Each structure stands twice: as C-alpha cells, then as structure tokens.
Amino acid sequence: MSKSAPETITMGTSGGGQWLAAPLRIALLIAAATVALWLVTAGSSAYLTTLIAVMFINAALAVSLTFTNGMTGMFSLGHPAFMTIGAYVAAILTFPSRRKASMLPDLPEFIASLDLSLLPATVIAGLAGALVAFLVGLPVLRLRGHYLAVATLGLIVIVQGLALNWNGITRGGAGLSGIPRLSNIWWAFGFMVLTVAAVWRIKFSSLGRAMMATRENDLAAECTGIDTVRIRMLAFVIGAFFAAVAGALMAHLISVVTPRTYSIVLAFNLVVMIVIGGSGSIVGSVIAAFAITIVSELLRPVEESFGLYGMSQVIVALSLILVLYLRPRGLFGSDEPAFVKHYLNGKKRL
C-alpha cells in the first residue's frame, strides 16, 4: 500500500485523481440500494418489510461481531447481552412517561420523566452497552480462547438474570411490551449501512491493521509496539455499542423485549454467520446474515406444517459443522471479495 495515499477507502496505486471517484461510487451504490429498497417495500406486506428489516439488523450484528471477533481473534459470545441492555434501555427511555410511572415503579424520577424519541434513545442505549462492555472488559478481556467465550456466555446469563429479577425496572419475566414501533426498515437499513461503513473504515485503517496483527500473534504484535490490551478493549466496546443499538432498534421494530429474547442461541447463530461468511470479512458476514435469516424464515412454515419445531435451527447448526469441516475459512476468509474492492477502486488491487 502506498505511503502517500491518504487513509481513505481508496488506496489505489496511482493515487492522484483517482481518489475522488470512490466516495462517489459508494454514494451511487447506496443510492441504488435505497431506490431498490423503496421499490421493494412499496409493494410488500408488513410481514416482508419486517423480515427485511430484521435481515438488515442481523447483518449489522454479524458485521459488528466480525469486527470484535474476526478481526482481533477474540472469541466473544457476549453480543446478546449487550442487545438486551440496549433494548431495555432504549425502550425504557421511549416509553411515554405516564406509562413508565405505572409500569416501572423503581425507575429513578429523572429517567421516568423523560420521553425521548428514537434517535437519542438509541444512542444512549448504545453508550450504555459500551459502558457495560468497558466495565466488564476490564477484568474479562485478560482471558483468552475458550475461557473468554465461557465468560461472555456467563455474561449473557447474568444479564438475563438481572433482567428477570429486577422487576421494578424491567418488569421481570414479562418483559416490556407495547414498545412504540418507532423503528422501521429504513432505520434498519441506515443502521446496517452505518455499521458496514464504520467497520470498513476501521478495517482498512491503521487501527484495523493493528487489530489483525493482534489476531495473528499477540506476542509479535506487542513487540511492534501495538497495545494489544487497548485494541481488544476497543474492539469489544465498539462491538458492544453496535450490538446495543441493534437491540434497541429490534425492540422498537417488534415492539417487545423479554429477558430471554436475546440468548445463547442468538450468539450461536451470529457465530455461524461469521464463520460461514468468513471471520473477518465484512461482505461475507452480510451475505451470510442475509442467507441465514432468509433460510430460517423460509423453513418456518415447513416447521409448522410438520410440527417439527427446531428444524431450521438444526440445519443452521449442521451447516456450521459442515463448513468447519470442509471450508473453515468460510466464504471469504478475513478478506473482502475482489469484486467489491474492484468496484470501489476501479483497480484490481486495494
């Protein structure tokens, strides 16, 4: 990569006049996608629209997980915990204040009197997730390999336990229902685009390279002056932010959240997405997320008509085992597919 090129997404070898084209191309791509989406939703049922929205959110989740896990080589299963936190925080903030008073008696006065719209609520939810990640990460990120995985699984259980029992704030097992349907497919789309853009930028920046270095070999990375502790924490916290936002958006999409909504199974499914897509590949995660969401949904009527609940889950699980067996690097490994880079640059090499 040429030293003189600015650290934007284009790093074509000819620098110079070429670099103006890329942002334009990206804008073009997004515009085209927006138009396509508008056309699709114009004639679709609410069901299909919601499905596509969920698909977008899943894609964003997968991308943020690939960011946390794939790029640094950490193994965190904690995303559902942050989603739960984000969902509850956002929902509590957007509830009309009179409802809050009656439903959630233990809520401190200053929160109960708030009545926020979706955007601030989501941002605060994201920050809440990030904060928890930071606090939890301080001790926990010292663990490695499967110990970290188990600890983050424990986090899911702990958060679920808190949500279940802290009745005064969370309404316990009943969860929060009747959450105002403030988010929709456009929010989901925007979120996905944002997440992809953010992670892409980071991936191809010096931070991203540092992260990949951490993944390859901790010790070697430290020797070149990379602060692996800080990097892992950064990856963990940023990933948690996105997960929390995803939870918030999801809650306002389907209007309900319970302590068990975001569980170990979801963590597993996200892992399947990034393994199939290629752990560390953004485009791979998106494609895999789309595919798995759609396939699971398509199988649902089959499950119902045969009374075989759980079949789609088995298929997802078996797919994972197959992929691990036959093609462990997934679709694209930790790279982005050539055609995407080609499009963004007009050049063969990034």
Place this chain on the structure above:
Amino acid sequence: MSQYLFQQLINGLALGSLYALVAIGFSMIYGIVRLINFAHGDLVMIGAFATLGMLFYGTPWPVTLLVVLLVGALAGAMIQTVVFRPMLGAPQVTGFIASLAVSITIQNSALMLLSGQPRNFLFPEAMRQRVSLGGVSASLTDLVIIGLTLTLIAILFVIVYRTRLGRAMRATAENLMAARLMGIGVNRTIVAAFAIGSALAAVAGLFWGGKFGQIDPLLGSVPGLKAVIACVIGGVGSIGGAMLGGYILGLAEVLFVGLLPQAYAGYRDTFVFSLLILILLIKPSGLFVRHVEERA
C-alpha cells in the same frame, strides 16, 4: 443439627452429586483433548429420556441403570468420532463452536422428535419417602443418589488409576506425542474417555429426573454450564477437582437459596455465573490445582 439445615445439606449433596457426575465427565473430555464440550450437558437429557423410555417398558431399575450407562457411552463415542475427531488439529475455539453446534442439534432434534412438553418422571413410590436418621429425616431419593454417585465415582477412580486403560487415558491427556510413542492407540483411548464421561452424564440424567420430577428436551443447558463452573472451581482437567467442584457448587447453590431471603432466590444463577467469572479471573486453573494450565 437443625432439621432444616440437615435437609439443606442432604439436598445440596444430592444436587452436588448430579453436578459432580456431569463435571467429572466434562473434565475427562477436557483433560484428554482440551475441548470445552458444550454438548456434554445434553447427554444428561439423553440419559433422562432413555430412562423414561425404559420405565415405559417396565424395565427393572438395575437394568435401566446399565442401559442408560450404555446409551450414554454410545452417544458420547459417536459424537467424538463423527464431529470432534476430524477437528483434532484445529484451534481451540473451533472445537468449542462445533460443540455448541452439536448441542443445538441435539436439543432441537429432541424438540422435533419429542416436542417441548415437559414429561413427568417419577421414581417408584418406595423411593419417594423420607428416611429417619437419628432424629432428622432425609429424602430417600437424595440418599440413593448420593450413594450411587459415590459408588460410580469410586469405580471410575479404580478404572483411571489402576487399569491399563486408565493409565493410557492419563498419559494421552498429559502428553499426546509421548503416549503415541508408547504404542497407545490414542484415537481409541480418546473415544473411551468420551464414552465413560458421557455414560456418567447420562446416569446423572437418570438421577435428575428422579430428583426434579420433570424433564424436557432443553434440560441439558443447565447441567452443561454448571459442569463448566464446577470444573473451573475444582480444577480444570482434574477428575478429583471436578468432583469436588461439583459438590461445592451444589452445596453453594442450595445454601444460597436456602439461607438468603426469598427475594434473592431468582438471582441464584446470576450469583453462580458471577462466581465463575470471578474464579476465571483469579485462578483459572481452578481453586485446588497445583500445576498451572498452559496458556489458552
């Protein structure tokens, strides 16, 4: 000793027995292939349903016990051969994800075949009484569970420490290359460890049903996670440690719920997992282990 405390103690020991059986099997597997086998807990479910099946056909208890052991052993051997053996050289985390996948597959397959309805499961009338022991009474079910568990564990210790197979398993767990140079068929030895560990988990399923009265296809998650915690408490990769960890965990849970005010009862799992994370941070190799695990 007060009746209440004694009761809680027996209760805790019975629960601890269940956890110990599952934890020991888990520890054997971890010890020999360094794999956190998430699907281990589901063997408890398999054992429980196998018991139900046997009971349906009116099989006498001793036979049921043996059949459950066998079913567990076979299931474990199969899972190892089909899923984990091909992944032997892969990074640690791959095996873990694969075991998650196996767990989900087993759970959902059971859901598909058996439906999510909890089934009732009762030990015979004779077992469900209480027994008087010098002034205090205890549940016979609990006592039987404790007794049988200790017997099984004793047999296991004999196998592991006094037989050729046990020696081979310990050798393979410690140094795979050197074990191969002894002419040990390591693949077969690993399958044996899986089989024995899984058999113990399956028997725990038999006891589980008897103790809690209800079983369902998803029951495996709880013992699975608890086994991990028990092993971490007692010492990863050590059979004695796993046993100790299981009993400590059982007692801690029961005492936590028994001694704290009712309002906190629901926080039991939160407490237990926070304990797990705490121990992982302070002494990941376990509270009772002398030598330290290699870097994960």
Place this chain on the structure above:
Amino acid sequence: MPDAPILQVSELNVFRGATHVLKDVSFEVARGELVALIGANGAGKSTTLLALSGLLPARSGTARMTTDEGTIELTRASTETIVRNGLIHCPEGRQIFQSLSVADNLALGAYTRTDKDWIAQTTEEVYRLFPILREREKIPAGALSGGEQMMLAMGRALLGAPKLLLLDEPSLGLAPKVIDTIFDVIAELRLRGVTILLIEQNAAMALEIADRAHVMEHGRVTLSGTGASLMENDRVRQAYLGVSA
C-alpha cells in the same frame, strides 16, 4: 532374513509445514549396529527419528524396518503398529509423563507387551540398572532430576522390548557422571543385540561408540563412514569436534 538390514531408509522427504526439512535422505542400519547421526541444530536429525516412528508424515520415499516377524513400511504404518513391532523412540527431552508416578511411566513403556511375567522380570531389571528409580517408584516423574528422568526414559524404552531403539540426544543437559551411566546402559544394550540409532550433540562421544555414523547437513546425509574414520575426518573434526584447522 537375518542378513537384511533392520532399517533401510531410501530417498526420504519430509516437510514440516511448508519447510522441506529432509531431502532425499538415504541410509541403512544393520542388525545389532549402533549408528550415530551427527550434525548441527536444524540439520534434520530429530525430524528423521520422528518420521521413522510415524509421528511425522513423509512426503515421499520409504523407510523399511525388517525384523524376524517381517517387514513393515514405516512411512505408511501407524505409530501404534510401529511400536508394537519393536521400534522404540526415546524422544528429545525425554517426554516422560510428569504427573504420573515412576511406576506408571514404566508400566506405560510396556503398554504393547502382553506377557505379564516378562513385564515383571524386565521391570525388575530396570530397577537393578537404575536403583534410584526403585526408590522413587511412587513419586510423580516430574519431581525427578534431569538425570533420573533420563534413566526413567531409558527404562521405559527397555520395557518396550526394543528391536530398534531410536535415541534423541540422551546426554542433553546431564551431568558427566550421569552421562557415563547412560552410555554404559547403551553399551549393555548393544551387547544384547538391540540395534541403536543415536542422535547426539556430543559428537565425540557418539563417534566413539558408534559402529557407523552419518553426518547430516541441511536435511541431507553428506558424509558416512565408520565411527573411527569419521573421527579422523578433517571436516568432521573442524565442524563438530571442536578442532581448529
């Protein structure tokens, strides 16, 4: 076939990862011989032994072991089969089972042997050769000193009833007195007809007791001859015997 060499290695190529470590290695070991492999670190000596005992796969080439029971192709047999047929590999660093007792370690050496009487007798012999092991019988092997561990490793090897014994750096890290003991045992084994393939950093010692020796450099066998003749060889003297030009 009593005259056939017990080991025939021919054009052996072994890779470790992407690195080509053994390049067309060929040599023979006759029955009852003590053959030494000497060379610098990284020359491929240990890799050779690892390939012979089946721990490393060979890319191409053959390694045939011929005993009274027949011939087996080492590059295509499992380690289990190889050990059962009498090839015992005592690896670099001893690799004893640290958490197992001395007795357990020895018992494992006899894993493939079925004759209980023979095992008991041989174990007795090992204890006679290395009395300190009897004293330490129940102690975890990890608590033994370096020299004691080497004795344990040799005792363990003996219990495998070796027809062909591969020894990788037996003197590494040991005090001179212990080394003497070990080499005495090696000499004794030769007298009993055990064929030995020996790797030694201490080239002088190796060449002294070896019938024949091969020098390995960068994965190839570059020089071969009797122990005595190699000791006289100028290149060997300069490179490995510390004699200046």
